[in-house]
Amino acid sequence: xxxxxxxxxxxPSRAAAVASVGGANAGYSSKSTSLPQKQKRVRDHAFDGIxxxxxxxxxxxxxxxxxxYAASPTAPSGAFSAGGSGAxxxxxxxxxxxxxxxxxxxxxxxxQFMLRHPHAFHLFLHPxxxxxxxxxxxxxxxxxxLEADAITASRPDAILRLRKLLLLAPPxxxxxxxxxxxxxxxxxxxxxxxxxxxxxxxxxxxxxxxGFVELVPSPDDPPDLTVAAVERSRERHYRExxxxxxxEEDARFAFPTRFPPGFKIGKYFRIAVWKWQRLPYxxxxxxxxxxxxxxLEAQRRMEKRAxxxxxxxxxxxxxxxTTLERLALFRDALGxxxxxxxxxxxxxxxxxxxxxxxxxxxxTVFLREAYYKGELLDSNEIHDARRKQEELLLMSPExxxxxxxxxxxxxxxxxxxxxxxxxxxxxxxxxxxAGGRKRKIGGHDDDDDDDGADSxxxxxxxxxxxx
Numbered sequence: 001x002x003x004x005x006x007x008x009x010x011x012p013s014r015a016a017a018v019a020s021v022g023g024a025n026a027g028y029s030s031k032s033t034s035l036p037q038k039q040k041r042v043r044d045h046a047f048d049g050i051x052x053x054x055x056x057x058x059x060x061x062x063x064x065x066x067x068x069y070a071a072s073p074t075a076p077s078g079a080f081s082a083g084g085s086g087a088x089x090x091x092x093x094x095x096x097x098x099x100x101x102x103x104x105x106x107x108x109x110x111x112q113f114m115l116r117h118p119h120a121f122h123l124f125l126h127p128x129x130x131x132x133x134x135x136x137x138x139x140x141x142x143x144x145x146l147e148a149d150a151i152t153a154s155r156p157d158a159i160l161r162l163r164k165l166l167l168l169a170p171p172x173x174x175x176x177x178x179x180x181x182x183x184x185x186x187x188x189x190x191x192x193x194x195x196x197x198x199x200x201x202x203x204x205x206x207x208x209x210x211g212f213v214e215l216v217p218s219p220d221d222p223p224d225l226t227v228a229a230v231e232r233s234r235e236r237h238y239r240e241x242x243x244x245x246x247x248e249e250d251a252r253f254a255f256p257t258r259f260p261p262g263f264k265i266g267k268y269f270r271i272a273v274w275k276w277q278r279l280p281y282x283x284x285x286x287x288x289x290x291x292x293x294x295x296l297e298a299q300r301r302m303e304k305r306a307x308x309x310x311x312x313x314x315x316x317x318x319x320x321x322t323t324l325e326r327l328a329l330f331r332d333a334l335g336x337x338x339x340x341x342x343x344x345x346x347x348x349x350x351x352x353x354x355x356x357x358x359x360x361x362x363x364t365v366f367l368r369e370a371y372y373k374g375e376l377l378d379s380n381e382i383h384d385a386r387r388k389q390e391e392l393l394l395m396s397p398e399x400x401x402x403x404x405x406x407x408x409x410x411x412x413x414x415x416x417x418x419x420x421x422x423x424x425x426x427x428x429x430x431x432x433x434a435g436g437r438k439r440k441i442g443g444h445d446d447d448d449d450d451d452g453a454d455s456x457x458x459x460x461x462x463x464x465x466x467x
């Protein structure tokens with residue numbers, strides 16, 4: 001019977017068919033004045049370029065951590081953070097085995113990464129053991145020491161950021177220690193923050209037996225501790241750009257919005273954004289556990305509060321970005337829906353999700369208003385120190401005097417290549433063939449692109465680290 005009824009139904013219109021096929025793009029051509037629930041991600045190459053550099057930084061930091069572990073497996077975390085890691089050297093075979101086991105990185109790929117970045121790593125044949133060893137260059141050790149010093153100097157700001165993070169979890173203001181541990185680098189906390197920050201400040205924090213970090217009220221807290229960053233920027237923008245005739249209602253609950261290039265904004269979508277900007281919402285620091293959410297208007301306001309909570313968490317990070325996976329750890333505290341990626345894509349004028357890194361499995365969430373043309377507007381000491389590491393890894397290997405380093409490796413080429421055949425391929429790639437022709441050192445592989453960035457000065461490898 002149902003089949004007979006369906007046979008008499010008229011065929012769907014062409015617009016409806018396009019909407020059903022387009023799915024994610026249907027919101028752009030819709031005449032509804034509400035924000036579409038699903039939107040297609042529009043790429044922003046400025047943010048993706050940042051993550052291309054971060055791929056090298058993450059691998060550099062991972063190999064450095066393995067180098068320290070191979071040198072002293074029983075040493076506590078951060079034992080060499082003061083810069084003494086530059087004098088630590090380990091055998092490449094030991095480091096390659098750890099890279100294969102923990103990073104799923106073959107020794108050949110690890111060796112090629114080190115050869116492509118001679119300003120950061122130095123490979124040499126040990127004068128006593130006569131096996132290939134690896135260590136950091138003085139410039140790389142200095143860059144890591146600069147970041148450690150910046151983190152130590154900004155510890156009062158880190159304590160304030162941690163207190164604000166706990167305030168984002170009302171009503172009890174407590175979060176898991178392991179979740180904060182995963183976010184420690186983004187917050188500018190030291191690796192031993194559980195002892196140096198939490199346990200050292202019992203008047204501010206309390207570590208519960210169940211593994212939660214709880215906020216301890218303090219009379220010394222500043223009066224604007226629970227004022228969100230968007231409220232400050234909103235007030236500052238209103239005072240600087242206010243003109244006669246502008247209504248305060250338009251700016252009272254608005255968020256700074258800048259859509260990515262190529263994002264299609266129609267008339268009805270613009271009206272929907274204007275309506276959403278005027279929608280009131282509760283502060284992300286307010287306790288809304290007892291609010292009635294049965295009405296559609298209350299649900300919309302709570303959704304906007306979730307946007308404000310994610311905005312505030314990103315504002316607490318030193319580089320105004322974090323991974324989507326780490327952000328999902330605080331989903332319950334922030335009041336964010338389960339489909340967090342789909343939720344953030346709905347507000348592409350405020351956030352940007354980059355999928356560059358780890359073959360598309362890593363998602364990084366940026367706060368769009370904090371960046372302009374790929375540069376962080378409100379810089380800080382920790383960000384400036386990390387930029388030194390990026391500049392070091394972007395230096396062209398052609399700028400380093402590698403002849404003596406390659407010569408000092410001796411038979412280490414075979415060990416680096418996993419055998420005579422692999423060693424011969426590496427020698428041809430980095431030293432040249434019989435005719436003197438050498439492949440481009442900054443060639444492409446799975447994880448390194450565009451190594452040929454101009455740098456300017458020599459790395460000091462020959463003068464300091466050639467035996």
